[in-house]
Amino acid sequence: MARDLSYLATCPIAVLGAGAVGKTSAADCKLAGREVRLYSRSKKSLAYLDKTGILLDGIQRNLYGFERSGRAHLDMYTNNMAEAVKGAKLILMSIPALAHEDYLKALVPCLEDGMVIHTFTDNYASLLLRKYMREMGCTKDIIIGGWSSAPYGTRVEKVQGFWTNHVGIKYRAISLRGACLPMKDIDDFMESAKYLPCMDSVTKGDGPTRGDTMMDIGFSNVNPVIHVPASLLGVSSMENWSLVYGNEPDSYSMYSHGLCPSICRVQYQFYQEECAIAKAMGIESPFYSYEMFFSRRSILTQEYMGLDENGKDNVVFPLDKPCDEGNTGPNSIDHRYITEDIPVGCKIYHDLGVKFGVPTPIIDSMIILGGAMHEKSFFENTKYNLDYLGIGHMDKDQLLDYMRNGNYVEKK
Known part of the structure; x- marks a missing residue:
């Protein structure tokens, strides 16, 4: 009721x-x-x-x-x-x-x-x-x-x-x-x-x-799939933005200045790994077509500008043209696009992949690269894992029952 x-x-x-x-x-x-x-x-x-x-x-x-x-x-x-x-x-x-x-x-x-x-x-x-x-x-x-x-x-x-x-x-x-x-x-x-x-x-x-x-x-959180590949693979643009190119430091935008077709292809493969994990878990997840990733706002645009009658983005910001649509950031590798989206978002995806038998080579490579830039391991230097969330001990049926009906099974 x-x-x-x-x-x-x-x-x-x-x-x-x-x-x-x-x-x-x-x-x-x-x-x-x-x-x-x-x-x-x-x-x-x-x-x-x-x-x-x-x-x-x-x-x-x-x-x-x-x-x-x-x-x-x-x-x-x-x-x-x-x-x-x-x-x-x-x-x-x-x-x-x-x-x-x-x-x-x-x-x-x-x-x-x-x-x-x-x-x-x-x-x-x-x-x-x-x-x-x-x-x-x-x-x-x-x-x-x-x-x-x-x-x-x-x-x-x-x-x-x-x-x-x-x-x-x-x-x-x-x-x-x-x-x-x-x-x-x-x-x-x-x-x-x-x-x-x-x-x-x-x-x-x-x-x-x-x-x-x-x-x-x-x-459904688009931050890891958008932020992490674009921030890590575009890091030279970010770090050279003011020191070499002479721009105002806080004016750098990962969307406007970092994205390119090669990074978009990595983002799509990252997304495919997410989809494979969700399928193995028996849950739904959002659908994005391949071409939706090739825009200066990536898959975020539809969140505020919607889709047309054919399910395509109403607005696309071409990768071969300048764009000031995107929010600014990151301005260093200490930005949350890296320090949050890797040890939280990417790490949980990795752990779910291990638990449900789904390889995640693209996601894992992002965790490795981000850790290398920080001279640490984001596999180890994070409290985020499935046990931390209270679900590491559950099998698939128990997890789904908890998510849907609230029946929590205590760890033995």
Whole structure:
């Protein structure tokens, strides 16, 4: 039976994480008239917000022209998790995956019945939250889910190295793929998205797409397949961007300046390995045709500009022409495109490939190359593996039953 979620229309919204997506989501929800609280464990990321608020603007490109801009003064800025989430039945989390553990362990004691958790981008946060709830004895009746991406491509403006409280949206998604753990809550999870103003361009666009379990959402995250090959194989362009070519350091864009046909072919083969793993696991995953990878925005364009009646991208940015459509970054090998998308995204793909008997030579080569550039092994220097997510001991049927019905089998 579907839950009555009407209370989500007026409840406070707590946004956890004050990076680009966190600040943008918080400002977006506030400009839509909601009560919004912003939490960060970092005092620096909340600095001056009580005086400046958050200025939200930007191109906001999307197929249907949805736009919302303005200066948002939130109802609360805090480093106190309990203060942020008390009575806030909608919880949005948008932080780097490597910070999930700290945030989630602090969140569990503050959970209340009726809360709905949305994570942008999920990156296995939903599995970790359920794991910590089990470990900490929390039995609150909540809905936990996440999305394949964030509702925007957005950046915080930097002035001579100083981070301002101005966020600029490059594009707004018109469709995102989401799921929840367990999937028996999916109707309610999808319904709850209608109460999130930061999802308005999606719910008023082509609408959200239901993924096939949270494992599907791991494969639906386009960051590893786009970011990793383009960042690693285009590293000379990035490192020479200012030192040799004389450009402004922060103006480099992996999309605009790094992509080329050879890298796109590697991205497609990376994607094929993902598909093979998903098939072996018995779950669905998104479909992208070969030609969709050969654009300066790669397979990301359809997220905000959609597909035509033949299932092809409405907009393609040719690889043989200049383009300033892409977000900037990375500006060093210490960027999250490498330090997060390899030890989290690529590593979990590798481990799933090993578990389900699927070779992953392209994905493995990315892990090796990224590690070599950092003079370490990303196979070993990461906490991310299937046991860390709480699923390493399960066979295929047990894993699918847990994902779909919530029946967790303890490790013997």
